[in-house]
Amino acid sequence: MADFPMSPAAEAGASGPGGNPLRALTLDQLRRRTSSKxxxxPPDVLPLWVAEMDVPLPGPVVRALTEAIALGDTGYATGEEYTRALGGFARRRWGWxxxxPGRTALVPDVMHGVVEMLRLVTDPGDAVVVNPPVYPPFFGALRHAGRRIVEAPLNAAGRIDPTAVEGAFAKAVAGGRRAACLLCSPHNPTGAVHSRAELAAVAEPAAAYGVRMVVDEIHAPLVRPGTRFVPYLSVPGTEGxxxxxxxxxxxxxxxxxxxLAVAGAGAADELARLPSMVGEGASHLGVIAHVAALRHGEPWLDALLAGIDGNRRLLGELLDRYLPDVRYVPPEGTYLAWLxxxxxGLGDDPAAVFLERGRVALSSGIPFGTGGAGHVRxxxxxxxxxxxxxxxxxxxxVG
Structure with missing residues (x-):
């Protein structure tokens, strides 16, 4: 964005209050981006697939990065400020x-962190339980790490199925091997924000079967107004x-x-065994940006959440008008809609049809695993x- 002046609308979106960040940039400006999305x-395709947002950065983040570049502050990352910033955000936002300090570790990103946590508590060949349809990189990461995948599919409402979870835990530990469960919370792609009761329904059998929980909470700040995110580690029985x-x-x-990887009170010693080189993979500029967002970016986030919530309602109205046969449950969290x-009658991969005939790029449901065929994100x-x-x-x- 540094190569063109920020418009007044973009400046308002970046600063947060009073402006919807999702309306701050024009499509022409967005098409100048060089990211994956x-x-x-091709340029004639509307890209609504990968989880990138069409927003300018919050003003505090821009200022923090600009100052760091001006100072040449581009060395190696440390995690202390990130821990303090996230701790403050968690207390303000979730009462948690x-x-x-002492129960966190800096990691390059959430998926690298997931794999490193699983390496701490399982061995190659051990089972990891997942809840499909779920974020596709879960499958690739687990296979690459040599872990065996055991499925506990979501129920018909796209939420955790306690019976399926307990059955999967029993299967995962059969033969006396160690096992883990990789939980997505809030859930990608359904947008379910797990309630305290739903999380307890996972934590209790996990403790009973000795299954170690690793929870991806990357979408935690992205819950709709009136919905409360519950950190998994705030639920009784999650110390490990x-x-x-x-x-x-x-x-x-x-x-x-x-x-950041965060350990429950009973898992801090295990987290301390994480090799220091893992944290060295994080970007120092990334830490600076994240700290600025967590400390000073809540007004911008609130404006964003209002914009996303408006889009949730808008999508429902548009589908009722143009595609009434598509089933859509507005997501409680994330900025992703599961359709x-x-x-x-478009077969298992409707995303391919929407791309070829409509020039709209959506995520195919197939890579999300069991329950994904016939869906798009x-x-x-x-x-x-x-x-x-x-x-x-x-x-x-489809007309």
């Missing part, structure tokens, strides 16, 4: 005081679990790599105008 498809958190999704910082397109973190045009194109593709 904007380079994977579990992010404290690990959570991975980051500012990357909520403040559009995926390219500024940094995240059941099976009634359209749509990114709501765009302007209302882009969302509207995308649904019109989708309708034309």
């Amino acid at each position: 904007w380079r994977a498809y 005081d579990g992010v404290v 679990a690990f959570a991975l958190l980051s500012a990357s999704k909520a403040w559009h910082l995926a390219g500024a790599k940094a995240a 059941d397109c099976r009634a359209l 749509l990114n709501l973190a765009a302007s209302p105008e882009v969302i509207t045009e995308a649904v019109r194109r989708m309708a034309k593709a």
Whole structure:
């Protein structure tokens, strides 16, 4: 963004109060970006697939990065300030005081952190339980790490199924091997924000079977107004679990790599065994950006959440008008919409049809695993105008 002046609308979006960050940049400006979202498809395609947001950075983040560059502050990262910043955010936002020195470790990003936590508590060949349909990199990361995948699919409402979870835990520990569960909270792609009762329904059998919990909470700040995010480590019986958190999704910082692993009170000694080289993979500029977002970016985040919530409602209205056969449950969290397109008769991969005929890029449901066929994931973190045009194109593709 440094190569063109920021418009007044973009400046308002960056500073947060009073402006919707999702309306701050024009489509022409966005197409100048060189990230994956904007380079994977030709210019005539509307990209609503990967989890990047069409927003300018919050003003405090821009200022922090600009100052760091001016100072040449581009060395190696440390995690102390990140821990303090995330701890403060967690207390203010969730009433949780579990992010404290001695129980955190800097990691390059959430998925690298997930793999490192699983290496602490399982061995190659051990089982890891997942809840499909779920974030596709879970599958690739587990296979690359040599772990065996055991599924506990979500129920028909796209939420945790306690019976499936307990059955999967029993299967995972059969033969006396160690096992873990990789939980996505809030859940990607359904957008379910797990309640305290739902999390307890996982924690209790995990303790009973000796299954170690590793929880991806990257979307934790992105919950709709009126919905409360519950940190997994705040639930009784989770002392031996690990959570991975980051500012990357909520403040559009995926390219500024940094995240924190947080241990439950009973797992701090295990986390201390994490090799120091893992934290060295985080970006110092990433840490600077994330700290600025967590400390000073809440007004901007609140404006963003209001914009996303408006898009949730808008998408429902557009689908009712143009694609009434698509089943859509507005997500409680994330900025992702999970659309059941099976009634359209487009086969297992409707995303391919929407791309070819409608020039809209959505995420195919197939890589999300069991329950994903016939579905697409749509990114709501765009302007209302882009969302509207995308649904019109989708309708034309099946008309």
